Amino acid sequence: MSTAxxxxxxxxxxxxxxAGTYVMIRIVPENGWGPAAIVxxxxxxxxxxxPKAINAASKALAVRNATKQKKAAEKEKExxx
Numbered sequence: 138m139s140t141a142x143x144x145x146x147x148x149x150x151x152x153x154x155x156a157g158t159y160v161m162i163r164i165v166p167e168n169g170w171g172p173a174a175i176v177x178x179x180x181x182x183x184x185x186x187x188p189k190a191i192n193a194a195s196k197a198l199a200v201r202n203a204t205k206q207k208k209a210a211e212k213e214k215e216x217x218x
Contacts, residue, residue, distance in 0.1 A: 147185070149185050153181040153184035154181060156181065156184060157178060157180045158177060160173075160180050161173045161174055164177075
């Protein structure tokens with residue numbers, strides 16, 4: 138069982154929540170609360186999960202390139218026979 142004392146939030150949450158809140162408050166006079174809340178939530182989401190998404194995409198690209206190189210090497214080997 139976890140307790141509140143042992144809970145440690147993600148470090149990026151410390152940056153994401155104030156950034157999203159600040160942007161939301163700055164946009165309210167121009168657009169209203171609804172659009173401002175959506176923009177603030179999107180900004181917080183990008184800060185929280187953006188780096189993970191970029192890392193996952195770069196790993197997928199590396200695997201894809203390695204697979205292409207391996208297939209090209211196999212075709213060259215087969216053509217040499």
